[in-house]
Amino acid sequence: MSDRISNRSASRRSVLKGGVAAGAALAMPAIISSKALASSGEINILMWSDYLPDTFIKTFQDGTGIKLNYTGVGSNEEIINKLKATKGRGFDICSPTNNRSLQWQPLELLQPFDMSKVEIDKVNPAMAKIGSTDWAFTDGAIYWVPHIWGTEGIAWRTDKFKPAGELPSYGDVWKDENAGKTMGRGHSMMLGAGLYMETIGELEPGSVWKAYKSIEDMTPIWTKITDWCIARKKNIKVLWNDADTQKNGLLNEGVIVGQTWDGPPLALKNSGEPVMYAAPVEGAMAWVDGMAIPSGAENIDQIYEFLKYAYNPEYAGEAIDHHGYNSPVNGADKFAGASYAKNFAEAYPGAALENLNPWPAEPQWYADARTEFVNKFTSA
Structure with missing residues (x-):
């Protein structure tokens, strides 16, 4: 077993299996600073389209008096x-995925x-550590904290x-045998196909x-x-291309099996x-999708009030029942509905947690080359 495989296995256990372990006691309710309430009273959030259910938004707004303006997105791109278009302005929080740090750092x-x-002590330590390793762009500074984690697998x-x-x-x-009744997202569905090809001898394990590793390694494999x-x-x-498309495919488009995120089908x-x-x-x-502060963020005090709510186990746990993903907040699962534990056990039976594949850190050259391969597939 190579060093890379050994490190990957350790990452699976420490980051992801650790993320599902129950935390500790219920956090105290968020304390709202008078400074935040006395300022502009709004926060602009650019986040994945199903991450902030209405119940969470209402709880935050009612508890703080801060208006939450939510712009939903469906991809890291x-x-x-x-x-890039606004030069970092217009939003106070955005939500990049952990493996995109190599793309974000040079953008400033x-x-x-x-x-x-x-x-941060309210968060699973292994996931919190991602910020101080992969996202420590300058000495002693952290540019990313964890928010929600999940997986991409198979729904049916x-x-x-x-x-x-x-x-x-x-x-x-x-x-x-499933022709005309399946779905997936271009780049990740093709990666899943590659993992399957390894098991049937079409690619080397x-x-x-x-x-x-390099464009020279990538080109023949992705070809x-x-x-x-x-x-x-x-x-x-x-x-x-987003959560709603996945749900619609399973409910209204005749899809019987697809490669999806965990949240939409579990919802x-x-x-x-x-x-x-x-x-x-x-x-x-x-x-692991996180939270980051754009360079042009204006509502700074409100950002930290939002983080208090995001890291409150009760609020994070209640949100689980709506979006279907998992929270890195210690003890959040205790405040999820009864179905959460059952769904989790059925989604990851046996050694499934040990066999998770963390998305590797993704340099820009890889993302650019992959886009070309995906475009070739989608336009074929």
Whole structure:
């Protein structure tokens, strides 16, 4: 086993399995500073489209008197492009994913947190550490703190599809027997196809992760993945780009199995729909979405009031029932509904947590090259 694989396995255990362990006691209610209430009284947040349920927004606004202006997004590229266009102005908080630090650092579109105002001790330590390692852009400064974590795996209609084994496979999305009834997101669905190709001998084991080393390593691997996916493109019905597209595919577009985030299908499951989500046999892709402060943020005091609410176990736990993802806040799971623990156990049975695949840090050259491969696939 190479050093890379060993480190990746350790990361799975420390970051992700640690994230689901129960924390400690219930946090005290957020204390609202008079300075925040006396200032402009609003905060502008650029965040993934399903992360702030109405119940959380109402609790925050009623408790602080601060108006929350919420702009939803569906991809990291959208976050980056919006802030590049405004030169870091217009938003007080944005929500990049942990593995995008190499893309953000050279842009200089973020400012560091005043960590004396962040209750980081309320967060799973392994996830909090991501900010002080991958996102410590300048000495002693932290530009990212964790907010929500989850995975990308396989969702399906329980009334129309049944996995061949205990766990589904990324390959289920591409199989001829499911043709015209599957969905996925371009770049991650192709990566999932690569992991499946490794199991059937179409790629050497470890190829998908080797592709992150250099453009020379990536090109032949992703060329094979792209050609394989193009040959089976007719089997894909829906290419999704956000949470709502995933839900609509499962409910209204005839999709019986798809590669999705965990939150949307689990939210459907909670509402009584015949939908299931689970880590595939190849290992679910795991991520931690965080919070960062754009360089042109204006409502600074309100940012730290928002963080107090985001890191309150009761509020974070209640939000879990609406968005379907997981919270890094210690003890948040204790305030989720009864279905949360059941859903989590069914989504990650057996050794599924040990087999999670953390998204590797993604340099800009990799993202640019991958976009070219994805465009070739989608335009084929």
